[in-house]
Amino acid sequence: MHDVWRLVAPRSYLDRQRRAGLLFVLPALVYFALVFLVPLVESVIGSFYRTVPGGESRFVGLRLYEKVLTDSTFWQAVSNTVSLLFMSVPATVALALMVALGLHRLRSIRARSVWTAMYFLPFAVSLVAAALIWQWMYDPLYGFLNHLLNRVGMPPLHWLQSLEMVRPSLAIINVWVRLGFDTIIFLAALQAIPTEYYEAASIDGASRWQALRRLTLPLLNPQIVMVTILELIFNFKVFDTVYATTQGGPAGASQTVIMLLYDTAFKYFRLGDASVMAVFVFVSLLLVTLAQWRLFRRQVEY
Amino acid sequence: MRSRIVCAVAAGVAVLTLALAPPTAWTQPKKLVFWTHWEQNPEFNKFYETRGKDFAQKSGYEVQVVTVPYQGYEAKYLAALVGKSGAPDIFMGMTHHWCGQYDFCDRMPADLAKTWDDSLPKYMVSVGKWKGVRYGTPIEHGNFQQMYINTETFKKAGLDPDKPPKTLDDWLAAMKKLTVLDAKGEPTQVGFALRHKGHPVGIADKFLPFAHAYGARMLSPNLERATGFANSPEMVAALQFYADLVQKHKVASLVFPTPEDAFGQKRAATIFRESWYFGWVKKNAPEVSFKVYALPCAKACPGAGNLFPWTNMVYKNSASKPAAWDFIRFISNAKDDLDQHQAQGILPVWTANLDSAYVKARPDYQSTQEMLKQPVPPEYYHPKSNELATAFGEAVVAALYGKGQPKPLLDEAAAKMDRALKD
Numbered sequence: 273m274h275d276v277w278r279l280v281a282p283r284s285y286l287d288r289q290r291r292a293g294l295l296f297v298l299p300a301l302v303y304f305a306l307v308f309l310v311p312l313v314e315s316v317i318g319s320f321y322r323t324v325p326g327g328e329s330r331f332v333g334l335r336l337y338e339k340v341l342t343d344s345t346f347w348q349a350v351s352n353t354v355s356l357l358f359m360s361v362p363a364t365v366a367l368a369l370m371v372a373l374g375l376h377r378l379r380s381i382r383a384r385s386v387w388t389a390m391y392f393l394p395f396a397v398s399l400v401a402a403a404l405i406w407q408w409m410y411d412p413l414y415g416f417l418n419h420l421l422n423r424v425g426m427p428p429l430h431w432l433q434s435l436e437m438v439r440p441s442l443a444i445i446n447v448w449v450r451l452g453f454d455t456i457i458f459l460a461a462l463q464a465i466p467t468e469y470y471e472a473a474s475i476d477g478a479s480r481w482q483a484l485r486r487l488t489l490p491l492l493n494p495q496i497v498m499v500t501i502l503e504l505i506f507n508f509k510v511f512d513t514v515y516a517t518t519q520g521g522p523a524g525a526s527q528t529v530i531m532l533l534y535d536t537a538f539k540y541f542r543l544g545d546a547s548v549m550a551v552f553v554f555v556s557l558l559l560v561t562l563a564q565w566r567l568f569r570r571q572v573e574y
Numbered sequence: 575m576r577s578r579i580v581c582a583v584a585a586g587v588a589v590l591t592l593a594l595a596p597p598t599a600w601t602q603p604k605k606l607v608f609w610t611h612w613e614q615n616p617e618f619n620k621f622y623e624t625r626g627k628d629f630a631q632k633s634g635y636e637v638q639v640v641t642v643p644y645q646g647y648e649a650k651y652l653a654a655l656v657g658k659s660g661a662p663d664i665f666m667g668m669t670h671h672w673c674g675q676y677d678f679c680d681r682m683p684a685d686l687a688k689t690w691d692d693s694l695p696k697y698m699v700s701v702g703k704w705k706g707v708r709y710g711t712p713i714e715h716g717n718f719q720q721m722y723i724n725t726e727t728f729k730k731a732g733l734d735p736d737k738p739p740k741t742l743d744d745w746l747a748a749m750k751k752l753t754v755l756d757a758k759g760e761p762t763q764v765g766f767a768l769r770h771k772g773h774p775v776g777i778a779d780k781f782l783p784f785a786h787a788y789g790a791r792m793l794s795p796n797l798e799r800a801t802g803f804a805n806s807p808e809m810v811a812a813l814q815f816y817a818d819l820v821q822k823h824k825v826a827s828l829v830f831p832t833p834e835d836a837f838g839q840k841r842a843a844t845i846f847r848e849s850w851y852f853g854w855v856k857k858n859a860p861e862v863s864f865k866v867y868a869l870p871c872a873k874a875c876p877g878a879g880n881l882f883p884w885t886n887m888v889y890k891n892s893a894s895k896p897a898a899w900d901f902i903r904f905i906s907n908a909k910d911d912l913d914q915h916q917a918q919g920i921l922p923v924w925t926a927n928l929d930s931a932y933v934k935a936r937p938d939y940q941s942t943q944e945m946l947k948q949p950v951p952p953e954y955y956h957p958k959s960n961e962l963a964t965a966f967g968e969a970v971v972a973a974l975y976g977k978g979q980p981k982p983l984l985d986e987a988a989a990k991m992d993r994a995l996k997d
Contacts, residue, residue, distance in 0.1 A: 324675070345968075345990075412829045413829070413830070413831070430829055433828055433829055435975055515645070518771070519772050520773075521770075521771045521971065522828070522975055523971045523972045523975040524774075524968055524971075534649070538649035538652055539648055539773075539960045539964070540958065541652070541675050541676065541960075542961075
């Protein structure tokens with residue numbers, strides 16, 4: 273209480289500094305609280321109530337948790353999401369790293385800027401637009417990809433129409449969309465590594481591969497962890513691309529948790545059940561992020 | 575200096591007051607906001623605005639139509655209706671959802687309700703009602719599937735387009751003749767354009783005529799039970815027949831795009847669709863010559879019924895409820911009904927118009943009459959109809975993709991539907 277009062281009526285230079293700091297972060301705090309915290313708390317509360325919009329709500333304790341967590345459709349959606357995530361995340365991170373390493377080696381700054389911008393462009397495209405572009409590319413009859421396959425004498429593929437192909441096809445869209453963003457982060461991190469390290473390694477006789485393994489990758493570790501976490505969150509919450517292309521089909525093969533959550537809330541009007549799914553997504557992501565942060569984050573100093 | 579500051583502050587206050595004042599305080603004329611998601615029927619929707627101008631002359635209220643994209647319309651409606659601010663005065667939807675599961679609808683004034691009850695074809699009287707009370711005005715007659723055939727394709731296959739198949743067995747034989755396979759055995763033209771993608775609710779809807787032809791129904795007559803109905807032997811047989819169209823006979827394809835496009839592109843010889851499709855083909859694929867017939871029969875002949883009973887309702891929290899009802903009353907007459915539907919090329923709703931020159935000149939006149947003569951097929955106007963149809967549609971689409979046999983898939987669906995019904 274005393275500290276709060278000192279922020280309101282600062283007595284010293286340090287108090288004024290603290291108050292200034294607080295005022296600077298206040299807009300962000302208010303924004304975060306209004307846009308993220310309040311809905312999160314409402315979701316948690318909503319998961320204990322059977323809510324009828326325009327009607328009455330009834331407290332049902334853990335009943336909705338029991339219902340959702342024993343529903344095979346929910347676990348099928350979780351399984352689809354995880355499978356999509358395993359296809360997208362490693363591919364995106366690895367490809368972004370490779371592209372960033374390649375761009376970093378370009379001597380011409382102009383060429384590097386042009387290529388970087390090209391890789392980044394898909395990230396600037398709206399997800400729905402990206403999905404529609406790919407839907408056309410994947411079209412079994414008129415699609416660009418099957419046209420290419422036809423030109424080289426290969427049979428057409430049923431990209432979004434086959435139970436086996438649909439998730440890999442969606443993963444390709446996700447990789448395409450996210451590659452530029454991750455590349456930029458890696459490229460910035462690569463440019464921040466002092467060249468002296470490489471000179472020293474070279475003098476010690478390290479090969480390029482050894483420099484990459486022993487120097488570059490450890491120094492990029494914070495960025496790799498961060499990008500992986502961001503990709504994990506993005507892919508776990510994937511909705512727009514799936515909704516615009518397959519709507520969860522064929523036969524539910526691409527229905528993700530967020531798609532099911534959306535349908536549950538807005539098609540079946542079960543806001544309580546949807547809140548349980550939202551809490552599940554939040555807790556899962558929090559646990560995975562914390563575990564990943566603890567296990568893989570290593571501070572490297574040379 | 576001081577006076578400048580006072581002026582600046584006064585100007586600021588004035589601007590702020592204007593900005594924060596409710597729009598109705600300074601917007602002229604007054605408006606009724608109408609939300610619809612019938613994006614495929616723009617002329618139909620425009621009619622509300624056109625007649626809204628006439629209505630404005632006597633009431634001072636104009637009508638603003640907002641067309642919400644069909645995909646995800648429920649979320650947008652729900653957010654607006656729950657939030658009250660920015661909600662429409664009149665909105666389109668299904669009564670059993672918005673007035674049944676939710677409580678967003680204003681009860682229709684008794685005189686207007688009587689006008690509608692007296693003016694609708696028998697099978698449509700229940701559309702727009704929840705628990706016997708009328709909330710909505712039905713907007714779509716002919717919201718039942720009929721058989722559209724491509725006459726050229728029929729002729730090429732040696733079939734007479736004036737003698738359509740009357741039974742499902744004859745129909746299947748015709749579909750086989752109409753399907754053209756390439757050297758690899760893949761169809762380049764199919765007999766039947768089948769719905770296989772999109773939301774399971776739509777897939778269930780497109781399968782139901784087959785189920786009804788087999789004498790099956792999705793739910794018990796009192797809509798309280800699915801087991802014994804959704805997985806009845808008749809339903810299993812119907813789904814087996816439907817899946818065989820793709821898996822065994824290959825007269826329908828999972829590769830082709832939406833059925834509407836496939837028919838419009840002459841890649842499919844037949845499609846089962848509602849009356850609005852007539853206008854759609856005329857506009858989007860005018861080179862396709864087609865005829866419309868009643869659906870083929872098996873144990874039963876599918877009659878006139880529907881899964882999507884669309885109506886217009888008035889939002890109960892609207893500040894302009896009386897004006898909204900007045901507008902609906904203003905256009906609740908046989909002439910407006912005919913003009914509005916004719917503008918879009920769809921069937922009018924009022925009984926008085928069912929034998930109008932426009933309707934008689936339509937290619938679906940005979941087939942509509944024929945289907946209206948059949949018993950009304952089962953209707954499923956349940957507040958949870960989306961959830962129930964999803965569970966059922968998932969079984970249908972799984973069978974189409976060969977993910978399982980009809981019987982276990984339908985057993986699972988029925989159990990799931992019963993859980994939803996009990997919950």
